[in-house]
Amino acid sequence: MSTTKRDITNLIHHAYTPPAGFDAPQQGVFKASTVYFPTVANMRQREWKDKSSYTYGLHGTPTTYTLEERLCSLEGGAQCVLVPSGLAALATVALAVLHSGDEVLLPANAYGPNKALAEGELRHYGISHQLYDPLSPQDLASKINPRTRLVWMEAPGSVSMEFPDLPEMVRLCKARGVMCALDNTWGSGLAFKPFDLLGDAPADGESGSLAVDISAHALTKYPSGGGDVLMGSVITRNPALHLKIKLCHMRLGLGVAANDAEAVLRSLPSIDLRYRAHDQTARALAAWWQAQPQCVQLLHPAFAGSPGHSHWQALCERTPGSGLAAGLFSVMIDARYSQAQVDAFCDNLKFFRIGYSWGGPVSLVVPYDLASMRQSWPSHLKQGTLVRFSSGLESAHDLIHDLNQSAQAHLPVA
Incomplete structure (x- = not known):
């Protein structure tokens, strides 16, 4: 028997209402443009x-x-x-x-x-x-x-x-x-x-x-x-x-x-757990970069010498070791390396993907032309090519190995 118009009307205006009292870890998802009013x-x-x-x-x-x-x-x-x-x-x-x-x-x-x-x-x-x-x-x-x-x-x-x-x-x-x-x-x-x-x-x-x-x-x-x-x-x-x-x-x-x-x-x-994991990994990567001769300046608020570090301490680290600092940092690569070399270094990374944004599970890298972004070169920044890193949720050991292999190939130390 074919479906009648009354069947469709009944389908659209079906009288069943699920019982109240359902509860679960995740909230219900309510999708609506129209919202009904009783009167x-x-x-x-x-x-x-x-x-x-x-x-x-x-x-x-x-x-x-x-x-x-x-x-x-x-x-x-x-x-x-x-x-x-x-x-x-x-x-x-x-x-x-x-x-x-x-x-x-x-x-x-x-x-x-x-x-x-x-x-x-x-x-x-x-x-x-x-x-x-x-x-x-x-x-x-x-x-x-x-x-x-x-x-x-x-x-x-x-x-x-x-x-x-x-x-x-x-x-x-x-x-x-x-x-x-x-x-x-x-x-x-x-x-x-x-x-x-x-x-x-x-x-x-x-x-x-x-x-x-x-x-x-x-x-x-x-x-x-x-x-x-x-x-x-x-x-x-x-x-x-x-x-x-x-x-x-x-x-x-x-x-x-x-x-x-x-x-x-x-x-x-899970934001607190993830934020702390990003932070911990970023600090490990930043510490590695700080020891590399190709890096002339580390830009990470939790590291001494980074512009405004004392302000980060005062606001975020009211007791020693308590401060959080997210998973984002930048490094200034020595000006003796060309933009093409820095770009090749980024291209050759295996675990760091090239992409904007941050905060996700995958580590990211982006080289920036800072001079084009500022009216003049900031006096507190050394000359060079700025590269920004966002740590994901991968193993810090694997990420450091990735940085090292690409730096050896494209940012050789004389």
């Missing part, structure tokens, strides 16, 4: 801004609400919005708090796409920008002016890994009445807490410590951990600021896929 009155009464109910898939589901709350717990924030990438998090902040005639300050070592955003779209909207020396609070102070509305910070800086005096810079912004936002992807809520920079927040979790206003995070990196998810977050503690960001987020139509949220939720319980 028109209920539809009109619902509110999505405070997460008290659901109105439309773009404004939140149980899956995304759960991820937002867990990320707040990780970083010490109170409110969170999810966006499709780390760069989308930076852009959402800028579009939510800046207006024509305003100015934003960025560190000279800022994540390249954030600079490009300032030079492109923000400039088109009548928003100016300046770059400041990330190792000089005095330079930051000199750049703040009546038009300054937002200061971006990175700890450490992109590629060259300078670690700023973050608490002092935050104090400076607070004293000047300027909003400060941190790209907290490297710290990930583990190396330090962006909303408790002095480690003295009240036990009840209420605000009271020195804190940034906004923490932006590329969940693509350590929260995901698999190199297979693009997502970002914007976390705050101030309800009025959060509402401003959330309304901008709504007007821009930003959302994340339920399965991507599920993937991050599945990875979060």
